[in-house]
Amino acid sequence: MMTSKGLYNLWLSQYWKFILLALLVASSAILFFECYWQAQSPESQEISLGSIEKLEGVDEADVDSAPNLDTTTTISTSRANPTGLTANLRPKNGTTNLTVNLVMATLLNDDISWTENIKIPNLNIIRYVSDDMNAQYHPPVPIKGHEALIYHTYMHDFYDDLPDITIFTHADDTSWHVDAILNSSMAFSLSHLDLEQVLLKQYFNLRVAWAVGCPDWINTTKGPGDSTKAEEPYMYEAFSENFNTTPPEILGGPCCSQFAATRDAIRRHPQSQYRRSMDWLMLTDWTDYISGRVWEHMWAWLFKGEAVDCAVEWKSYCTMYHICFGLESRNRVNSLEKEKKRLKRDGVLGELMGLLRGQEAQRRLDEIDAIMAAELENALEIGKSEVARANVLSDLYGS
Numbered sequence: 001m002m003t004s005k006g007l008y009n010l011w012l013s014q015y016w017k018f019i020l021l022a023l024l025v026a027s028s029a030i031l032f033f034e035c036y037w038q039a040q041s042p043e044s045q046e047i048s049l050g051s052i053e054k055l056e057g058v059d060e061a062d063v064d065s066a067p068n069l070d071t072t073t074t075i076s077t078s079r080a081n082p083t084g085l086t087a088n089l090r091p092k093n094g095t096t097n098l099t100v101n102l103v104m105a106t107l108l109n110d111d112i113s114w115t116e117n118i119k120i121p122n123l124n125i126i127r128y129v130s131d132d133m134n135a136q137y138h139p140p141v142p143i144k145g146h147e148a149l150i151y152h153t154y155m156h157d158f159y160d161d162l163p164d165i166t167i168f169t170h171a172d173d174t175s176w177h178v179d180a181i182l183n184s185s186m187a188f189s190l191s192h193l194d195l196e197q198v199l200l201k202q203y204f205n206l207r208v209a210w211a212v213g214c215p216d217w218i219n220t221t222k223g224p225g226d227s228t229k230a231e232e233p234y235m236y237e238a239f240s241e242n243f244n245t246t247p248p249e250i251l252g253g254p255c256c257s258q259f260a261a262t263r264d265a266i267r268r269h270p271q272s273q274y275r276r277s278m279d280w281l282m283l284t285d286w287t288d289y290i291s292g293r294v295w296e297h298m299w300a301w302l303f304k305g306e307a308v309d310c311a312v313e314w315k316s317y318c319t320m321y322h323i324c325f326g327l328e329s330r331n332r333v334n335s336l337e338k339e340k341k342r343l344k345r346d347g348v349l350g351e352l353m354g355l356l357r358g359q360e361a362q363r364r365l366d367e368i369d370a371i372m373a374a375e376l377e378n379a380l381e382i383g384k385s386e387v388a389r390a391n392v393l394s395d396l397y398g399s
């Protein structure tokens, strides 16, 4: 009797110890996953080049590659162009042969085999390797200034030998930098990009979504005290030093430094402009994170002399990628993107709290992906027709 009761008591106290321990483990697991989740959030994945470096500064948390397809969005500042509609819908010249370079900012270990899936005829791939000074193409110094130093090096070195269009990208096919609407794929994006439109626009940021960049993202007058964006207090100096002129107060444009530029856009400036920016990037004692990042907000100025370059998202998908959503589809895609984002967040915790909730979330996510895929196919189908593209665009100008 005594023994068994003793054992029972012993078991009971062990049991409570176990419960306590389990509670501790569970709560630290939740904390860990919260941190992990945050660490996986787009802002911290941003550095694809020289990623050895830790993130500095506080950034905006609420970031994703989802577009805002709200019909209420308006054309910002100088983008409005009354004659744009006709110009944008000039038929494709099947007979023109464009020369296109794809300039890639990579590290030695990057796998760029995905570029084989890009459907652009005679695409000439020029791979810069930032950490291999023996590579055929490399920046003057290793791992400095992120993609910006590579892009300026290319524009300087190829100044007299530029193709009709140069496309500048990072090493990855899929990353949050690429819009979800563009099937989260750079190969998809480039295969659907309307090169004639690029010629007309001179400079086009491959990312369309406004998140972290548009419309009035950077205020160059802000100092470290009143800014929450790591690079913002550096923008005034960066702009002045690279362009030798007083910066505009507001800079805005889709983020992430992946874009297409024409020969003319690059030759707006003398070759010495690119030398100047190369030197600036090499000599600055700012971290690569800052010196690379400030350039994200200056490309539109470099290629077009425009401080704010924020086209209406759904219009841009239709014109530039021939992905044309009707009004209903836009609303549906928009709300599904929001639900997806919420589910993804809940899903991680859900799996911890109860497998069932996690599974339900996953089921719904799969369902959403299937609907989105169907919407995309449909939008691509509509986008094939020149007339439909005109109709989709005209209702924007009509309202």
Ligand SMILES: *[C@@H]1O[C@H](CO)[C@@H](O)[C@H](O)[C@H]1NC(C)=O
Residues within 6 Å of the ligand: 093, 096, 196, 199
């Ligand atoms: C396409 O062809 C038309 C007529 O032949 C010409 O006027 C136009 O400049 C061409 N567009 C491009 C981008 O070459």
Ligand SMILES: *[C@@H]1O[C@H](CO)[C@@H](O)[C@H](O)[C@H]1NC(C)=O
Residues within 6 Å of the ligand: 096, 097
């Ligand atoms: C355009 O490219 C095609 C196929 O690469 C070639 O046969 C044709 O001669 C080219 N035309 C011009 C005008 O360069």
Ligand SMILES: *[C@@H]1O[C@H](CO)[C@@H](O)[C@H](O)[C@H]1NC(C)=O
Residues within 6 Å of the ligand: 183, 185, 188, 376, 377
């Ligand atoms: C989008 O990407 C998936 C693979 O991630 C592929 O199966 C699908 O065919 C792509 N959709 C389109 C329209 O290309």
Ligand SMILES: *[C@@H]1O[C@H](CO)[C@@H](O)[C@H](O)[C@H]1NC(C)=O
Residues within 6 Å of the ligand: 219, 220, 221, 222, 226, 249, 250
């Ligand atoms: C830019 O920032 C300054 C200082 O914080 C502020 O006074 C000004 O109103 C801002 N400009 C715009 C257009 O928001």
